[in-house]
Amino acid sequence: MTTIYDLAKKTGISKSTISRVVSGNGYVSEEKRKIILNAMHELNYIPNQVAKNLRQKQTKTIGFLVSDYFPLVGDFINSFTKIAAKYGYNVNVYFTQNAKNELKTLRLLTTRALDAVFILTRINSWDTISSYADFGPISTWQRVEHAHIYSNYIDHYPVYTDVLNHLDGLGYKRVGHVLSSLRNANTRARVKAIDDFKLKHPDSNQDYQLFYHGQHNAGADAADKWLHAKERPEAMVFFADFVAAEFIASLRKHHVKVPQDCLVVGSDNSEIAKLMNIPTIDLCFRNQAHNAFIYLYNELNDQQLPFEKQTPQWIDAD
């Protein structure tokens, strides 16, 4: 491994001058620059990133934390990593899996191994998590209002209200809802949208509601419940495309026709919704990934890069 010291010895030029040409900071005469460039080539010099990290107290690495895998995670990593790469940042992916391990991962911020952290889904309380914000900026996909944690969330209340009205306009009077955990602010926003809708539309039945903490098997379970329901909802709205997809697949096994027997609506506008031709709600996760990164970048580099606009909308199947 050639080091900057070897170059200095070979060229007789000081380490600092060499550092200047390698990093591109500061003035170096054309003459010396050429000599140094030559020597770099000759000795096949590659700067040691770790030494640089230590000296500069930054690693240009962002932690991507998610409690566990679900299909949208892949799509999200894709969006987040690409925007990060564009600005010269690496991203480390962590499946935290439990509270203790999530804390351990957040500690990487304090060990200086990570410059910043993005949290897709979390386990510990936001209060606990925010205490790590002293060591580096934190942003999240979740809907939170917390000092020191940036959240680029979409308020589901107006979106869901639109969806309910839209379904009502299409003639669906018995609508079922498959929702995420009430721990999420946006699940509560959805429930509130339903409650407010009910007051205005007493002819409509929105009482079929299911809540799930995770995506795993939720669709299959919901299908089972739907099949055994006394009065089957004519339409079902889901908190995630993947769950809707699983629901559809389970119904089809029982020869239920979708959308004829039951209209199924997803959320996310992910690849799978396109694939399975499921009407869905675009909640702009791609823009959210973008903005979540931009926030971290701005904090880290004292910049004011602008955020992208997000306009959630109903996406029809073909």
Next chain:
Amino acid sequence: MTTIYDLAKKTGISKSTISRVVSGNGYVSEEKRKIILNAMHELNYIPNQVAKNLRQKQTKTIGFLVSDYFPLVGDFINSFTKIAAKYGYNVNVYFTQNAKNELKTLRLLTTRALDAVFILTRINSWDTISSYADFGPISTWQRVEHAHIYSNYIDHYPVYTDVLNHLDGLGYKRVGHVLSSLRNANTRARVKAIDDFKLKHPDSNQDYQLFYHGQHNAGADAADKWLHAKERPEAMVFFADFVAAEFIASLRKHHVKVPQDCLVVGSDNSEIAKLMNIPTIDLCFRNQAHNAFIYLYNELNDQQLPFEKQTPQWIDAD
């Protein structure tokens, strides 16, 4: 930020002794250990990982390189990252996107930012890539036989032969094949399996073959071709579940019934195959992710951890 130097000053004990209790290497008397542990708590000491990395010439970080996103990537990252975390390794995800950038990413190995590299899909030639193996072990998902690059591949020849026989046994005499690029050794293995099968089964027609370089839109394109085919194959076998899924969705839009009008078979045994109830071929990517990591771990730590067995097999729909 408390450093080891602060602890030394506070306790009056030398840095080296403190280092010993922090890292757990070497003997320290119970008495001093207690004093140090106390001080660590009191000053809320957290070791700087970057300084450790510089000193130890390793970062415990593995690069996960993939040329671009496709749905299985998420599943793969999930498997790979979890096994890596189990052994204390971080994983950095990179979408290389083009040849130049792939090289730039591989250079992270030479800058010591990465201890090792896993390549899901690549752009440059294996000859080019293997030249980086001097700086750290490289493993891949792809089928390669190359000195210095570990490949935990499945030979598709026998698997595909089984699939062809299975379909033949089910009475499918006109079978279409949607294959990946001939640049892949396993695509060539599949083609060879088809050719050999044809010699033994002259009554069977296997000549409907389509090749795609990527997954993007391949399923929709194949559907379009199938719809306009003079003689539509009765069964179609795909190189990826996702492509098969897209094919099915496209056919359904044209009111073609699957599997009645056309049996569709995927490859990978991914989540989407389960979801859409597509018969598929389990090619054990989870085990492959595991083994690919184990190889890197063994190389890095001079160990001989055993690999997992892999037995590819046909997976029926329910």
Next chain:
DNA sequence: GTGAAAGCGCTAACAA
């Protein structure tokens, strides 16, 4: 069992 000292490879303030 403990401490002194050297050094991983780089950068940046300061002086020249």
Next chain:
DNA sequence: TTGTTAGCGCTTTCAC
């Protein structure tokens, strides 16, 4: 424009 110097925070011989 360049060189000297002093670290970044940790680990690891080596000597006691």
